[in-house]
Amino acid sequence: MAAVREVPPDNDVHDEVLAATQRRRAQKVQIAAFFLFVALVPLAVHNRYYLHILIVVGLNLILATGLNLLMGYAGQVSLGHAAFYGIGAYVSGILTATYGCNPWAALLAALAVTSLVAWLVGKPTLRLRGHYLAMATLGVGIIVVVVIRQTTGLTGGAAGLTEIPSMTLFGRELQSNMDMHYFYFVWAWVCLLTVLFANLVESRPGRALRALHDSELAAQTLGVDTAAFKVRALVISAAYASIAGTLYAHSSMRFLSPTPFGFHTSIALLVMVVLGGQGTLWGPALGAVTITAIQEALRPYADYDIVVYGLLLVVMMIVMPGGLSRALGALYGRLRERVARHRAGDVAR
Amino acid sequence: MLRVRSVDASYGRVQALRGVSLHVDAGEIVTLIGANGAGKSTTLAVISGLIRAQVGDIQFDGRDVTNRPPHRLVRAGICQVPEGRQVFGDLTVADNLLLGAYSRWRRGGRSEVMADIERQFERFPQLDERRGQLAGSLSGGEQQMLALARGLLSRPRLLMLDEPSLGLAPIIARQFLDEVQRSRDEGLTVLLVEQNARAALRIADRGYVLETGRIVLEGTAQELLDNPEVQRAYLGKGYREVWE
Ligand SMILES: Nc1ncnc2c1ncn2[C@@H]1O[C@H](COP(=O)(O)OP(=O)(O)O)[C@@H](O)[C@H]1O
Ligand SMILES: [Mg+2]
Numbered sequence: 001m002a003a004v005r006e007v008p009p010d011n012d013v014h015d016e017v018l019a020a021t022q023r024r025r026a027q028k029v030q031i032a033a034f035f036l037f038v039a040l041v042p043l044a045v046h047n048r049y050y051l052h053i054l055i056v057v058g059l060n061l062i063l064a065t066g067l068n069l070l071m072g073y074a075g076q077v078s079l080g081h082a083a084f085y086g087i088g089a090y091v092s093g094i095l096t097a098t099y100g101c102n103p104w105a106a107l108l109a110a111l112a113v114t115s116l117v118a119w120l121v122g123k124p125t126l127r128l129r130g131h132y133l134a135m136a137t138l139g140v141g142i143i144v145v146v147v148i149r150q151t152t153g154l155t156g157g158a159a160g161l162t163e164i165p166s167m168t169l170f171g172r173e174l175q176s177n178m179d180m181h182y183f184y185f186v187w188a189w190v191c192l193l194t195v196l197f198a199n200l201v202e203s204r205p206g207r208a209l210r211a212l213h214d215s216e217l218a219a220q221t222l223g224v225d226t227a228a229f230k231v232r233a234l235v236i237s238a239a240y241a242s243i244a245g246t247l248y249a250h251s252s253m254r255f256l257s258p259t260p261f262g263f264h265t266s267i268a269l270l271v272m273v274v275l276g277g278q279g280t281l282w283g284p285a286l287g288a289v290t291i292t293a294i295q296e297a298l299r300p301y302a303d304y305d306i307v308v309y310g311l312l313l314v315v316m317m318i319v320m321p322g323g324l325s326r327a328l329g330a331l332y333g334r335l336r337e338r339v340a341r342h343r344a345g346d347v348a349r
Numbered sequence: 350m351l352r353v354r355s356v357d358a359s360y361g362r363v364q365a366l367r368g369v370s371l372h373v374d375a376g377e378i379v380t381l382i383g384a385n386g387a388g389k390s391t392t393l394a395v396i397s398g399l400i401r402a403q404v405g406d407i408q409f410d411g412r413d414v415t416n417r418p419p420h421r422l423v424r425a426g427i428c429q430v431p432e433g434r435q436v437f438g439d440l441t442v443a444d445n446l447l448l449g450a451y452s453r454w455r456r457g458g459r460s461e462v463m464a465d466i467e468r469q470f471e472r473f474p475q476l477d478e479r480r481g482q483l484a485g486s487l488s489g490g491e492q493q494m495l496a497l498a499r500g501l502l503s504r505p506r507l508l509m510l511d512e513p514s515l516g517l518a519p520i521i522a523r524q525f526l527d528e529v530q531r532s533r534d535e536g537l538t539v540l541l542v543e544q545n546a547r548a549a550l551r552i553a554d555r556g557y558v559l560e561t562g563r564i565v566l567e568g569t570a571q572e573l574l575d576n577p578e579v580q581r582a583y584l585g586k587g588y589r590e591v592w593e
Pocket of ligand 2: 386389390391432511512
C-alpha cells in the first residue's frame with residue numbers, strides 16, 4: 001500500500017495567514033491609536049464650532065467608509081449615496097418628531113427602510129454587467145429629494161422638519177447642543193463601524209469582494225456569486241449611510257431640510273473616497289477630513305466647491321490615482337528605506 | 350460526464366455558436382481547437398453558465414445543468430480557468446489559492462483546505478517561494494500555474510482550460526500541458542481549448558474542431574493529427590519552421 005503522506009493541518013501556520021494576522025494586528029493598533037487620539041480631542045478643542053465640524057467629519061467618515069466598501073471592494077459606483085443618507089435621516093426624524101418614537105427604535109426602522117431601498121435598487125441592476133447601478137442610484141438620488149420636497153405633510157417639504165428630539169443613551173438624553181457628549185457619541189459609532197469594516201474586508205467574504213474587484217470573471221469561475229456579493233455590499237454601504245443619517249437628524253440643529261441630501265453631497269462623498277484611496281482602511285478618513293475642511297473653507301462661496309471637487313478628481317487621477325493614503329504609504333516606505341540606508345552607511349563608516 | 354447538445358449562443362445580434370454538440374467522458378482530455386473567433390471561449394462560457402444557451406441543453410453527470418448560475422456549477426464540479434489567466438493581481442499568491450477553495454470553504458472545513466493548499470505548493474515549488482507575493486508580480490508562466498492550482502483547489506471533476514499556452518514560451522507551455530496531463534492521470538477530466546493545435550493534440554485523447562461557431566470535425570487525437578484538413582489549417586504542415 002502506498003504510504004499516504006500526512007499533511008499537518010492547521011498547526012503548520014500558513015505564511016499567508018500569518019501575514020494577514022500581522023496586518024490585522026497592525027490595523028488594530030492603528031485603529032486604537034486613532035480613536036485614542038480622537039478621544040483626547042475635546043480636551044484641546046473647546047470651541048463649539050470646531051466640535052461641530054469634527055462631528056460632521058465623523059458623519060462623513062461613516063458615509064465614506066460605507067461607500068468605500070461599495071467602490072473600493074465591490075467595484076461599483078453609487079452616484080446617489082446621499083439619498084440613502086437622507087432616507088436614514090428622514091425616517092429617524094419623522095418617527096421621533098412626529099410619532100414620538102424612541103430614537104433607537106427609529107434608528108433600526110431607518111436601517112430597515114434604507115437597506116430595503118438599496119436592495120430593491122441593487123437586485124435588478126447588479127445582475128447586469130456595466131454601470132447600471134451608477135445610473136440607477138443617480139435616479140434614486142433625484143427621486144428621494146423630490147419626494148422629500150413634495151410630501152410636505154410628512155417631511156415638512158422644503159421648509160424642513162423641525163423639533164427632532166435628542167438622542168438618548170441609557171435613558172438619559174444626549175443634549176445635542178452640548179456638543180461634547182454628542183461628539184463622543186458620534187465618534188463611538190465611527191469607531192464601531194470602522195472596526196466592523198476592517199473585520200469585514202479581511203474575512204472570507206472580504207477576500208471574495210476584493211477578488212471580484214480584480215477580475216469578476218475569474219471570481220465567477222471559482223464559484224463566487226458575484227451579483228449577490230455586490231448587492232450585499234450595496235446594502236451594507238446604504239446601512240452605513242442610514243446610521244450617519246440618523247446621527248445627523250439628532251445632531252445640534254435637530255432640523256432636517258432636503259438640501260444636504262442632494263446630488264452635491266453624493267459627489268462630495270465620491271470625491272472623499274477617491275481622494276482618500278479606494279479599497280484602503282484609512283482612505284475614507286483622509287478623504288472625509290480633507291473634503292470637510294474644503295467644504296467649510298468654501299462655505300462663503302456656496303456651490304463653487306463642486307468646481308474644486310472636479311479639479312481634485314482630475315488632478316488625483318493624474319498625480320496619485322491610488323489616493324492619498326497609498327501615496328502617503330509609499331512616501332513613508334521610501335523615507336524609512338532612506339533612513340535605514342543612512343544608518344547602514346553610518347555603521348559601515 | 351459532460352454532454353452538450355446542439356447549443357446556440359449569441360452576443361446580442363452576433364450569433365457565436367450554432368448547434369454545437371460535444372461530449373467529454375470521465376478521465377479523458379478532450380481538446381477543442383479552432384481559429385481566433387471560432388467560438389471556443391463562448392463554448393466554455395456556456396458550459397460554465399457565464400453565457401446563456403438559447404437553444405440546446407447541457408448535461409453533467411446525467412443531470413441537466415443548462416443555464417445554471419456559475420457558482421452552482423462550480424459546486425457541482427465544473428471549473429474553468431479563464432482565458433488570459435486572470436489571476437487576482439492585487440492579492441497574494443496564497444490569497445489567490447484560498448479563493449480557489451472558495452466554493453468548498455463552508456463544506457470542506459478550513460484545515461482540509463489548508464492541507465490542499467500546501468499540497469499545491471508542494472506540486473508547484475515556484476509558487477511556494479512566492480506565496481506572500483502579489484500575484485500580479487509573477488511571470489506569465491507562474492501566473493498560469495497559479496491559475497491552474499487555483500482552479501484545482503475547487504476540486505473540480507471537470508476542468509476547462511481556455512488557451513493556457515497563449516503568450517507562454519514554448520518550453521513553459523509544454524511544462525504546463527505536462528502538468529495538465531498529470532492531473533488527468535490523477536483522475537481529473539479535462540476540456541482543453543487551444544489555438545496551438547499541435548500542443549493540444551499531443552496530450553489529448555480526442556478532439557473537436559470548431560469553425561465559425563460550428564463543430565466541423567471530431568475524432569481521436571491521432572485521427573485529427575492525420576487529417577489533411579487539420580494539417581493544412583491548424584498544424585501548418587509545410588510551415589513547420591515558422592511555427593516551431
Ligand atoms: N463580449 C462579446 N461581445 C460580442 N461579441 C463577442 C464577444 N465575445 C466574443 N464575441 C464574438 O463571438 C465569436 C466567438 O468568440 P470567442 O468564443 O471568444 O472565440 P474564440 O475563443 O474561439 O477565439 C467571435 O465572432 C467574437 O467576435
Ligand atoms: Mg477565446
